[in-house]
Amino acid sequence: MPVNLTAPDPASLLPVKGVELGHAEAHVRKPNRKDLLVMRLSPGSRVAGVFTQNRFCAAPVVVCKQHLAKSSGIRALLVNTGNANAGTGEDGLLRARRSCEALAGLLGIADDQVLPFSTGVIMEPLPVERVVAGLPACVENLGEDNWANAAEAIMTTDIVAKACSKQIRIGGNMVTVTGIAKGSGMIHPNMATMLGYIATDAAVAQPVLEAMIRHVVNRSFNCITVDGDTSTNDSLILIASGQAGNAEIAAQDADYVALRDAVTEVAATLAQAIVRDGEGATKFMTIEVEGGKDEAECRKVGYAIAHSPLVKTAFFASDPNLGRILAAVGNAGIADLDVSQVQLFLDDMLVAQNGGRAASYREADGQRVMQQPEITVRVVLGRGDASAAIWTCDFSYDYVKINADYRT
Structure with a gap:
C-alpha cells in the first residue's frame, strides 16, 4: 500500500479559471476504467513543457515538442493511458497526429494547438480508433471542477490518484495553482516525471514561464526515483491561463518568486506522492x-x-x-x-x-x-x-x- 498517502479530497482541488477538464472510459487497454483525458485551455493561455531525455522517446513526446515549437497558442491537451505509443516508429507518429486532428476538429482549433500524451505498455500500436471514439464524451463533460476525475484518468499502476491545490495573492488578486500527476514505477526523471500537469490562472509571460518550469522541475520531479529507469514518455506541463486578473508577470521579481514557490510546493507534493505510491513501496x-x-x-x-x-x-x-x-x-x-x-x-x-x-x-x-x-x-x-x-x-x-x- 502507498506510504502515508491517501487519495485527495475532490473538494480540496480548486478550479483554475480558463482550464476545463473532461474524461472518458475509452477502453484503450482495459474496460470500465477512466483512461482518456482532455484539457481545454482558454485563448491566450501560455504553456511550457519539459520531457524525457530517453532517446527512445515516445511518439507523443515528439509531436508535443513539434507543436510547442510551432503553434500560435496551445488550446488543448489529450492524454490516454493503457498504451505508451512508444517504440512504434513512423506509425506511432501518425497515430498521435490522428488523435490531435480528431480533438482539434471537435474543439474547432488547429491540429498543432493540441498536445498529445500517452502512458502504458511500450512497443504496441496505439488503438487510435478507441481514443477518437472516446473524445466526444470527454468534450461533453468538460468542466473546471473536474480535477479529481482527471487525476484518476491518467493512472496506470498507481494505487492512489495524485493531485493538490494551493492559493496565494499576487497584486491583490487570488491566484490558484492546481496539479495532477501519475507515476508509480519506471521513475527516474531527467527533466520531467512520468506525466504531470500543473495549471495556474496567473498571467505569466512565456519566457518567465519557461524559466519557472526549469526551476520547479529541478526541485521536485528531478529529485525522485523509484527504480532508476527513465520512461520513454516522461512529460511535465505548466499552464498559465492568465484569468486571475493580475498584471502579467514579465520579470523575475517578487511576484514571480511568490508564484514560482507556490508552483514548486505543488510540484514537490506531487513528486513525493509518486514515490509514496511507488510500485510495492512500504518505506x-x-x-x-x-x-x-x-x-x-x-x-x-x-x-x-x-x-x-x-x-x-x-x-x-x-x-x-x-x-x-x-x-x-x-x-x-x-x-x-x-x-x-x-x-x-x-x-x-x-x-x-x-x-x-x-x-x-x-x-x-x-x-x-x-x-x-x-x-x-x-x-x-x-x-x-x-x-x-x-x-x-x-x-x-x-x-x-x-x-x-x-x-x-
Missing part, C-alpha cells in the same frame, strides 16, 4: 546529502544510494545492513572523496564516521529506525557547503510481481 526515504563541493556531486551521491537494490531491499526488510549505504557512497564516482571525513546518519542517529562504524551506534537502534514507514538517510561529505535531497522508496516482493505481470 518512504529522504536521502539528504550535505557538505559537498557542489549540488551535482551531492545529487550523484544521493542517487547512488537511492538506486542501489541492496540498499532498497535492506530497507524493505528493516535490516540495518548499513555498510551497503557506505558502499553506495563510495561507488558514486567521486574520485577524490576522503572517506574519513564522511558521516552517515539515520534520522538523527550517527551511524558511521572516521571511515567506519560510530562508537555510539548500536544495531538495535538502527533496526528501530528502519522499521519506520518514513526514514531520513543523511550523508555529510565534509567537502564543502553544497547540499541536495532525493526522495525514494524501498524494493519489496510486490515490486517484482507488479512488473513481472505488468502486461497481464
Whole structure:
C-alpha cells in the first residue's frame, strides 16, 4: 500500500479559471476504467513543457515538442493511458497526429494547438480508433471542477490518484495553482516525471514561464526515483491561463518568486506522492546529502544510494545492513572523496564516521529506525557547503510481481 498517502479530497482541488477538464472510459487497454483525458485551455493561455531525455522517446513526446515549437497558442491537451505509443516508429507518429486532428476538429482549433500524451505498455500500436471514439464524451463533460476525475484518468499502476491545490495573492488578486500527476514505477526523471500537469490562472509571460518550469522541475520531479529507469514518455506541463486578473508577470521579481514557490510546493507534493505510491513501496526515504563541493556531486551521491537494490531491499526488510549505504557512497564516482571525513546518519542517529562504524551506534537502534514507514538517510561529505535531497522508496516482493505481470 502507498506510504502515508491517501487519495485527495475532490473538494480540496480548486478550479483554475480558463482550464476545463473532461474524461472518458475509452477502453484503450482495459474496460470500465477512466483512461482518456482532455484539457481545454482558454485563448491566450501560455504553456511550457519539459520531457524525457530517453532517446527512445515516445511518439507523443515528439509531436508535443513539434507543436510547442510551432503553434500560435496551445488550446488543448489529450492524454490516454493503457498504451505508451512508444517504440512504434513512423506509425506511432501518425497515430498521435490522428488523435490531435480528431480533438482539434471537435474543439474547432488547429491540429498543432493540441498536445498529445500517452502512458502504458511500450512497443504496441496505439488503438487510435478507441481514443477518437472516446473524445466526444470527454468534450461533453468538460468542466473546471473536474480535477479529481482527471487525476484518476491518467493512472496506470498507481494505487492512489495524485493531485493538490494551493492559493496565494499576487497584486491583490487570488491566484490558484492546481496539479495532477501519475507515476508509480519506471521513475527516474531527467527533466520531467512520468506525466504531470500543473495549471495556474496567473498571467505569466512565456519566457518567465519557461524559466519557472526549469526551476520547479529541478526541485521536485528531478529529485525522485523509484527504480532508476527513465520512461520513454516522461512529460511535465505548466499552464498559465492568465484569468486571475493580475498584471502579467514579465520579470523575475517578487511576484514571480511568490508564484514560482507556490508552483514548486505543488510540484514537490506531487513528486513525493509518486514515490509514496511507488510500485510495492512500504518505506518512504529522504536521502539528504550535505557538505559537498557542489549540488551535482551531492545529487550523484544521493542517487547512488537511492538506486542501489541492496540498499532498497535492506530497507524493505528493516535490516540495518548499513555498510551497503557506505558502499553506495563510495561507488558514486567521486574520485577524490576522503572517506574519513564522511558521516552517515539515520534520522538523527550517527551511524558511521572516521571511515567506519560510530562508537555510539548500536544495531538495535538502527533496526528501530528502519522499521519506520518514513526514514531520513543523511550523508555529510565534509567537502564543502553544497547540499541536495532525493526522495525514494524501498524494493519489496510486490515490486517484482507488479512488473513481472505488468502486461497481464
